[in-house]
Amino acid sequence: MDANTNLLDFVGLDQKTDWKKETIINQSMFLIVLSQIENCNENFKLKLEIRKVMEIVQNPRNDDIGILNISSNGGTIKVNKQILLKNLNQIIDAQTVERAKYYLNRLKKGLTEIKTTKINDLNLNLWKEYDDILTDSLWILDKRDKSGAHSAGYWGNFIPQIPNQFLRRYTKQGEYILDPFLGSGTTLIECKRLGRNGIGVELLPEVAELANKNIANEKNEFNVKTEVINRDSTEINFKKELENRGIKSIQFLIMHPPYWDIIKFSKNKQDLSNANTIKDFLDLFGKVVDNTYDILDKDRYFALVIGDKYSQGEWIPLGFYTMNEVLKRRYSLKSIIIKNFEETKGKMNQKELWRYRALVGGFYIFKHEYIFLFKKAKK
Ligand SMILES: C[S@@+](CC[C@H](N)C(=O)[O-])C[C@H]1O[C@@H](n2cnc3c(N)ncnc32)[C@H](O)[C@@H]1O
DSSP states (O other): EEEEEEEEEBBGGSSSSOOOEEEEEEEHHHHHHHHHHHTTOHHHHHHHHHHHHHHHHHOGOOOOOOOTTTSSSEEEEEEEEEHHHHHHHHHHOOOSSSHHHHHHHHHHHHHOOOOOOOOOOOOOOGGOOOSSOOOSSOOOOSSSSOOOTTSSSSSTTOOOOOOOHHHOOOTTTTTTTEEOOOOOOOOHHHHHTOOOOEEOEEEEEEHHHHHHHHHSSOOOOOOEEEEOSOTTTTTTTTTHHHHTOOOOOOEEEOOOOOOOTTSSSOOOOSSGGGGSSSSHHHHHHHHHHHHHHTTEEEEEEEEEEEOOOEEEEEEHHHHHHHHHHHSSEEEEEEEEEEOOOOHHHHHHTHHHHHHHHHHTTTOOOOOOEEEEEEEOOOO
16 A cells, blocks of 8 residues: 555645545545544444445545535545545444444544654654554565666666655655765655655766666656766765755765675776775765765754675675764664665576585575664764
């Protein structure tokens, strides 16, 4: 189920309605009808009435009570159709009339109040509906989201579900996101989908061009701004860049740097994948952390996505090294998420060989990477 949108979406009324996913209801009429049904003390009767409402939501032409009558007074609101139907279904499935009334009340509340926090648009009155928002520290994501402009084409890109999860949990519509290692543009594609503004910095001109093409392939339904800057994130003056664009600060930072030299992205010296030593790699990474520190709003979040590497018989914990680099700055650690590794086709064909190597070499095969979540706070 698509729970990207809140059940309520007052703001979206002036935007194009997707009739398959959304429905426009007459808020006050809907609430009156729900209250009348609530007076019903017989479980069977109550459910019969709810069924009628469901039928109208599914076939608006049969609306003989005016709950979808958007021309009358009472305020119209756009509602996520699937979530609304799910709520109605829950009432029908309730075992007792008390339980049915409990769900009915919750729906009424969801239709009248939106309880959000300072950092996202999730309606906490309907928190149970966001069943696709992850809250555990182990992420097993087995399929890459390939919908819309997303493709798996760029070697070393991350799966869109990563920025998707974070943008929904840690940003509000219209806020600004920065990705200083943009690559093929995954983060900015998600920004467009979710109605956030995004700035991405990418060192390599040909990759920045690819990102621009990919991002242009995504519809801009929320009319947000996305921009790719072809520069070096270790030396760019982010504050100035933002000022030039009339932007004061950003509200979320996401970094997916090269995993040192596992994939060599170029021969450019400023490219983190060309660092000669682990120290050089961490120094360059630290520069990007420093460079972006001032522009992130206080109490806002920073997600770092990175994996480890194996070299000359030794596990190099790039994840923990980079985590420490961030913790030397004024960030606090909020979570360490372990995310499963998608099996690349190459690795899949060599599965047996890798298993043999692991048995002989006394090591374990990489199956995970890290997402470190930090919060900007004075320590
Ligand atoms: C792991 S990839 C990011 C992939 C991206 N998340 C995506 O989904 O396509 C790292 C990117 O950082 C870029 N990069 C490396 N050093 C950089 C630097 N100093 N400044 C900006 N970008 C850099 C590389 O060219 C590469 O495209």
